[in-house]
Amino acid sequence: MNRDNVIQSDRLTRYFGKRVVVQDLNFSVPRGSIVGLLGLNGAGKSTAIRMMMGFLTPTRGRCEILGRNSQDLRPEDRVRIGYAVEGHFLYPWMKVQDCEAFGRDTFPRWSREQFYATIDRFGIAPSQKVNWLSRGQRAGVSLASTISSDPELLVLDDPALGLDPVSRRALNETLLDFNDSGARTVLISSHMLDDIERICDRIAIMVAGRILVDCKLDDFRSRIAAWSIESSSDPGTYGRIPGLIHSHRRSHSWVVTVANPNDATLSALEQLGAVSCEPVDITFEEAVIAYLARSRRSDTFLSGARAAS
């Protein structure tokens, strides 16, 4: 394992019955980075994270986290990792201060100040009962419980789900503070693309159980391009554009999104014989959506892309 990586998986695969959910996942999280894991619902993000955290047995392949096989994590390994599960589970019968006490008794290192500072950022009173907290407040308590144990690595499974803008901002600020020194690492799965763009320095995109993107955020931006093509039919169906991610209609023209554009791409675009073909600016969000929208398309599209490559 590369010592610079806190998480590294090698062909991690998981079947549920005969259905493959995660397939040959080669994925790494460099130390000190904030990595966003993106994908549609059902893409396999949570399954992959559960395997990485040792809570789900992979069908084959393996994963190392902090230099240890994720299936053999000991309590002393786990305390180095902060893990917030999807849905922000907390014991509903506890008060917020009980959560702090429970964490204090079950983690060797614990920062009471960190806990109360974090819930304060979310506007939560310690005497409130968990059962009566809003989703955002619950996220705050969950995040406070996770980072107060002073972990080296923070793994958050869709923490922003259902949060209001203020809570999301509090979440982002907390994560940025956590990574302030650059010595600690964050892996966050989310559907909030603007939040991911704001706080992450790397992204990974999962589509139908496979990783299609795993790079720095800036690299990703620079390697995705789009063209506006005036054409009566979908240029994507011709299947001759290398690296074609997605094409969609906008007004009277088609916008095609391409990965790793090069001379062959330009040549292919010219050969389409379109009325016009103009490069357009593409945002991070549009680029990610182009990837995510692929799995919603029919097989003919993929067949065309394969034929082109």
Add this chain to the structure above:
Amino acid sequence: MKALLIKEFRENSKWLVVGLVLFAGVAYCWLPEIRFTWSYSFVSSFEKSLTAIVGFLGGLFALSLGVLQSALDLRSGPRAYLQHRGVKSSQIVLAKLITGFTIYAIAILIPMSLLAVYLGGFGIQTIPVRPYQIVRALAAGFFAYIMHPAAILCLSRGASWWGTKTIPIFAALAIAGSMIVYCTVTSDWLWLFPVYMLLLAITCWAAVDAWEKLSLNPPAAQSLPNGWRVNGVLFLGSLACTLIALQLLSPLGSLLHRTERREFETKFDLSTGEPWAVSTRPEDLLKSNVEKSNGSIFGSKIQIGVVPNEFSFMPKKMQLGSMQYLTDDPDPSTMFQSLYSDQYNYWNHPIWANVIDRRGYLLRYSVIDRERPRLDSIIDKEGIHSPNSLPDKPFVNLREILNGPSGFRAYFDSKGVYALQRYRSNAPDVLLNRLVEGNVSAAELSTIPILDVHRLVVVVDGEVREYQLLDENDSEEWTTDAQTVTIDDNGTKTLSRKGEEQAIRAKLIQSVALPVQFANRKPHSLLRTQAGYVVMVDSFSPKYFLLKFDGTSEELPVPKDESSSNALANPVNATLPPALMLIASFAHFIYWANRGESAELVEWLMERKSILVYLAILGIIFVLASVWVVNRMLRKRGIAGKLRWAWLLTCIPLGIATPLVVASIYAVRVREKCMSCGQPRSVDLEHCEVCNTQWPLGELEGIEVFDTNASLQSESLLST
């Protein structure tokens, strides 16, 4: 640990209320029975019924508690929240066990204690049930607790295959079930308690082990599951599964052998002493309208025909099933006095109910008002006492002699024979006579039909002695006095007073020394016939001797116990694991060898060689069938090499249990077509079992965007 305990108690304390309601309901259901429908049958069955119900419901509650405690924490979110901490999994499961046991114990102890207090409030003055008689129910309840760790073990195992999850439940069920049955049926099995504790400890240990290790490990596809403890539980569970399955099959086997099965009662011709095996099967009676003896496919034919009119049953207590009851050996249960209830023996009478207390007292209740019976007197070997004074001369293993004439009861213990006469005109109305003094090992009241009198026959000091029972006028005719009960218009019951002044005494009229062959075999039942005394000795199979009045003796032919031999010949027996059969046979052999009668067992078996051969052939067929089935199962599961051979060899001791074990341990594998060789390959293996190739990497689509730093992607963990 403290935080975990607080969490468990906080989350699960609500189940304490459920448990309290459950067991309080059980206790409450008995109250109206105790108060308003007091009857002998109820009181005698009170302890057994309570034990069975508490054991059953206790097991159900323990199982539910374990499932509820574990299932909530095994959901994805709660599991990660709980386990992703600086605590060991073993601490988590230990907290669950401690919490579960505390809740369980409180839920049982409080209602049962209240029931005990309630019973104590009545007191022995009213009902012969003592508060501590709930102890057996409590013991059964705590035996049933093993279902709790078994449920935790069941749910915590990470294996996705059903078998490895459910087998601990079956194992615990077998352990708890057998212990509860022992608590209910007999009181001589408490030596099993340490064994139970050992099994409970192993189950708890396996639960901790499973939670700590197996839940995070990939399924053991090519080897046995890790940890001998878990293997032990799996093995026990597989045997339990087999036995349960066989219990379901056994009615079928019984049906197949219905034509060979007979129930017997042994009768003796009172003229000749000749034994007769009488079938009581209803079909026989319907066919011939006479009682017929039985033949069998395996035993030699015995006398078939009409039984003479003048015959007598060997007294019930002298049948095989009651042999132990009749022996006068020291009772090991006295070592656990507090765990054992008194044994009661009731007989119905309009006015009196006599109770033989196991401690050696005769308790005499007045039941004229059946709803408010009162203890009338306590009788020991010194005489009759008021209920308020506890006598201090109890009988020693007092036994009642059946078949006594009306109005007369006789008992014997190791010190002599006593007569209890219930009706006298003047107080006290009960008379206790010591008829015979000596170490009596067997006694019987025999009727002499011709004279229509009763004789007392006892075995004492190596002799069979016959006594006349005489009244104060030296007459034997007192036995002809039938007493009658008159109920007047007001419902008052009165007894006729014929013969009630008669104080019976015993007069020795003849004695015959027991022959030498009885030296090591204690006779435990006897019967007087015109030809002599029929003596039955305690043995693996019954042995009857006719001891003639002139002192000579001859061994009587014994009707073969075909019901047991036919049961042995049931083909279902051949499906039992051979190792289990051997262990059971060995244990049986040791048991009888300890009684100094090993030759009897061998002899009994040798007489039934055909059954042994029959079972051996069937057993071999089942073992071979198991080998064939297991081989197919292993091939389907991709198990080969030494492991496959090990399982095939396991078929020899385990028989048809082996396929069950294999099916439960190894999951059926999901397979896909290998891109290299075209054969189906298991998806959970890195390499194809046929061509040994790795899985091919997915086809690139040209849209992948990976880091330019090659080291992040190219380094393979597997290659290292």
